[in-house]
Amino acid sequence: MTVRLALVILVDAAGRVLVQLRAPDARVAPGLWCLPGGHVEAGETPLVAARRELAEETGLEPEGDLRFVDHHVSSGVERFVFWGRTSADESRLVPGEGAALEFAALEASTWDGRPFVPQDADILGRFRPVEPAVVEVPQWQGSGAREPRRLATGARLMARMLTELPRTVEVTDLPGTARAVRAQLPGGYAVTIGGDCSVDLSPVAAARERFGEDLAVVWFDAHGDLNTPESSPSGAFHGMVLRALLGEGPAGLVAGTPLTPDQITLVGTRSLDPEEERFIRRRGIRVLGPGEPVTVDRPAVYAHVDLDVLDPSAFPHVGFPEPGGLSVAQLTGALRGLRERSGLVGAAVTEFMPDSPEVDLSVVRAVLDAL
Incomplete structure (x- = not known):
C-alpha cells in the first residue's frame, strides 16, 4: 500500500524553513524529522490536504496561496510538496492533531546536533523555495x-x-x-x-x-x-x-x-x-x-x-x-x-x-x- 503525504515547506519572515520534530509514525518513516504535513485523506486533493494538515500541525494559515513544488514517489511513500510563507515566529506554532512536538527554524541540514535523514535533507536541498x-x-x-x-x-x-x-x-x-x-x-x-x-x-x-x-x-x-x-x-x-x-x-x-x-x-x-x-x-x-x-x-x-x-x-x-x-x-x-x-x-x-x-x-x- 502506498502512503500519500502532503508536505508544506513553511518559510518564516527571515526566509528560514520551519521544520518540526514529529512523533514516530511506523507507517511512513519512524523517527524522521518532517516538514509540516501529513496524510492525504480519501476524497481530498493534495492541495486541500496540505492546507488542512498545516493548520492541524501548526495552528497557522499560510499567507497567500500554497505553491506546488514537486511530486515524488519512493519506497511506498508518495509525497506532494508545497510551500508557503508565514510571519509567525516559533512562539506561535501551536501543536495540533498531528502531534507536533517541537519546531525549529532551519538554515542547514542539522539542528541541535541531530542530523536529518537523507530523505529530508534531500527535500530541503531540492525544494528550498524561490520567488516566481x-x-x-x-x-x-x-x-x-x-x-x-x-x-x-x-x-x-x-x-x-x-x-x-x-x-x-x-x-x-x-x-x-x-x-x-x-x-x-x-x-x-x-x-x-x-x-x-x-x-x-x-x-x-x-x-x-x-x-x-x-x-x-x-x-x-x-x-x-x-x-x-x-x-x-x-x-x-x-x-x-x-x-x-x-x-x-x-x-x-x-x-x-x-x-x-x-x-x-x-x-x-x-x-x-x-x-x-x-x-x-x-x-x-x-x-x-x-x-x-x-x-x-x-x-x-x-x-x-x-x-x-x-x-x-x-x-x-x-x-x-x-x-x-x-x-x-x-x-x-x-x-x-x-x-x-x-x-x-x-x-x-x-x-x-x-x-x-x-x-x-x-x-x-x-x-x-x-x-
Missing part, C-alpha cells in the same frame, strides 16, 4: 497576424505589470527561452510572457521533462495550435506549437520528450482547421467549451493562455479574434481553480496585440492576477 520569475519573450516572428510586431509591445506591457516579482529575464528567441527557463528557475515557478504562442515551446517542454507523466497542460486558446507545416494554411509556427510539443513538427522544434494526448486539455477552442479536427478525434484530446468546469487529475498543471480564448466583446486586442469565447470571469475563475485545487507549476500569457497606447489593461491585469 517572469520570462519576457517579445517574439513575434512565429505569428501569422497582421502587424505582428505589436506582439512585442504587448509582451513588454504585460511584463511591466509584474514588477512586484523580483526576477525578470528578457529573451528574444526560442533557444534563449530554453536557457532562461532552465538557468533562472531551478525548482521554481515561471510566468512566461509573450509574444506569440511559440514562446511556450521551451517552458512546456521543460515542465514535461521535470514532472513527466504527472504534468497536465491546460491550453486556453481559441485555436488548436495543432497544425504541421504540411497542413497549416498560414505556415505560421504559432499554429503548430502544441503539435510540436506532441512530437510532430518542423525539424529542430519538436519536443525531445513529447507530451502525450491525455496530458492535454483544450479550453475555449472553437476555430480548428480540418486536419486539427481529425487529429483531436484520432488522438482523443479533451476539449472543453465555455462554462464547462476545468479540472485535471494530475498533480502538476501548466496553464497556457492565448488571450484570444476570450470573447472579442470582452477583449478584442488579439490578432485572430473568434466569437463564442470565454468571459473574463470564466477565464480567471478557471485559472484560480487550477491554482487552488491542483497547483500550477508554470504558466504563460500570450498574443496580446495592443492597438493604441491608451488600451485598457484591466482585463490583462485580471488574468495575470489569477495566475
Whole structure:
C-alpha cells in the first residue's frame, strides 16, 4: 500500500524553513524529522490536504496561496510538496492533531546536533523555495497576424505589470527561452510572457521533462495550435506549437520528450482547421467549451493562455479574434481553480496585440492576477 503525504515547506519572515520534530509514525518513516504535513485523506486533493494538515500541525494559515513544488514517489511513500510563507515566529506554532512536538527554524541540514535523514535533507536541498520569475519573450516572428510586431509591445506591457516579482529575464528567441527557463528557475515557478504562442515551446517542454507523466497542460486558446507545416494554411509556427510539443513538427522544434494526448486539455477552442479536427478525434484530446468546469487529475498543471480564448466583446486586442469565447470571469475563475485545487507549476500569457497606447489593461491585469 502506498502512503500519500502532503508536505508544506513553511518559510518564516527571515526566509528560514520551519521544520518540526514529529512523533514516530511506523507507517511512513519512524523517527524522521518532517516538514509540516501529513496524510492525504480519501476524497481530498493534495492541495486541500496540505492546507488542512498545516493548520492541524501548526495552528497557522499560510499567507497567500500554497505553491506546488514537486511530486515524488519512493519506497511506498508518495509525497506532494508545497510551500508557503508565514510571519509567525516559533512562539506561535501551536501543536495540533498531528502531534507536533517541537519546531525549529532551519538554515542547514542539522539542528541541535541531530542530523536529518537523507530523505529530508534531500527535500530541503531540492525544494528550498524561490520567488516566481517572469520570462519576457517579445517574439513575434512565429505569428501569422497582421502587424505582428505589436506582439512585442504587448509582451513588454504585460511584463511591466509584474514588477512586484523580483526576477525578470528578457529573451528574444526560442533557444534563449530554453536557457532562461532552465538557468533562472531551478525548482521554481515561471510566468512566461509573450509574444506569440511559440514562446511556450521551451517552458512546456521543460515542465514535461521535470514532472513527466504527472504534468497536465491546460491550453486556453481559441485555436488548436495543432497544425504541421504540411497542413497549416498560414505556415505560421504559432499554429503548430502544441503539435510540436506532441512530437510532430518542423525539424529542430519538436519536443525531445513529447507530451502525450491525455496530458492535454483544450479550453475555449472553437476555430480548428480540418486536419486539427481529425487529429483531436484520432488522438482523443479533451476539449472543453465555455462554462464547462476545468479540472485535471494530475498533480502538476501548466496553464497556457492565448488571450484570444476570450470573447472579442470582452477583449478584442488579439490578432485572430473568434466569437463564442470565454468571459473574463470564466477565464480567471478557471485559472484560480487550477491554482487552488491542483497547483500550477508554470504558466504563460500570450498574443496580446495592443492597438493604441491608451488600451485598457484591466482585463490583462485580471488574468495575470489569477495566475
